[in-house]
Amino acid sequence: MKEHTFVEEGSLREKRRLTTNLPWIMKQTWNDILFAHYPVPRKILRELVPKGLTLDTFYQTGWISIVPYLTSSMHLRGVPPVPGMANFAGFNVRTYVTLNGKPGIYFFGLTAANYLAAHFAKTFFRLPYFYMNMNHKKAKDLIVFESEKKSGMQLLCNYKSSSTPSLADRGSLEEWLVERYCLYTVSKKGMPLRADILHEPWLLEKAEAEFHQNTLLSNLNIVPDSEKPVLHYAKKAVVRIWPIVPVSE
Template sequence: MDERFTTKKASHNYNTRKRDLPSLPYIMKQTWTDSLFIHYPVNQQVLQKYVPDVLPIDTYDGMGWISVVPYLTSSMKLRGFPSIPGARQFPGYNVRTYVIVNGRPGIYFFSLTAANLIASTAARFFFRLPYYYLEIYMDNHNELVNFHSKSIKNSGAQLICNYKPISKPNPAAKGSLDEWLVERYCLFTITKKGVPLRCNILHRSWLLQDVEVEIHKNTILSALNISPATNEVIMHFSKRADVSIWPLVPAIYS
């Protein structure tokens, strides 16, 4: 089944975000390219069933959101080291929702996939994230991105789509839902004992473009047994983000 959508237009103070960082050096740099954001509205109560209670769901006008984000990691480099051999360029996608902890908005990941065994294993170990290695095909011809993932074993989650930007890049309007969805600069996870942890990231504000999308198969939400609250779908494209990543720190006291 094919679906076609078009989207809207994120801004945040870069220096303010710098002041919010923990007093530790970053540990990794990555570059993300050809990112597609597919945002679905989901009732807050539904989402909270799947998210630890210590990570309250964040809402916009009372509504929670879940997003599927395919993208290409086009570089990965540990601080003080050259690019990681075998992990320089690989596609992946993540499935995320939005939480707020100790007054700080961030992201909670249901799952992340990467077509690279080294990267997925390291992220699972060092960042306590539900990362999976998965065969994924992705290419870009004349700005048309083709993305084809295999299904995740035991869940059937699969994404097959192609997409193309159709406008000039702009930051999202201040205070808009678009800004709320993409301008998030930390992720949250928990320890085995349920203690919340935070990982900060830093990059320039997302430059977003309207996007035309054909979805040939998307079973990601159904694999989670989550249904959107409405038929409203918001999509964004962003060509590139150069990202610095910090180590995990306690979420509440830092």
């Protein structure tokens, strides 16, 4: 497949359009989210992303993002949140792909500090989910995120907001990075799969962060073009998630 180079595509409504008639199956809230975006040579990412997915780049530059956050109020459709399973810390490592004109996210790895949640997502969404002990807590205006070291992965960082919230500018790198409303993966046979994700447009804030330990990129043998990430913070997003389905032509 041809590699996609960024051009401003359609309206936000187009980017958020649903690609299935099925109802959503899960709802959750993401809280105190840090986006740490690193530019990465597209050649490196192309070797890591499955061939059935088209790598997305912003003016020929690839990007990979590390995103720690706290999940709360997670529940299946028609079922109230289950005590002990609804709230947990996690992070994901992701890059950006597109298929049939719909930009989305491809995950290299996701973690949850809840075994049942990680097992459910790994089984039903066919995602590389891992259970890991983590803490996500507030210390005055600072968010303290701490994970154990597991399978070569560890993330220890502090972060905070440093501005008021606003929508990303149309056509900006920020909009390109965060305004994506689906995830992609592939089946064991290489068939592209997609799950729609719907929430309000991101209200982003500038962020400051200090990384005490971060092995998430080196664990993937990725050396970014810059060790200094583009940082954003978001207070909250209420998210609905649809079933994962094969991508039709």
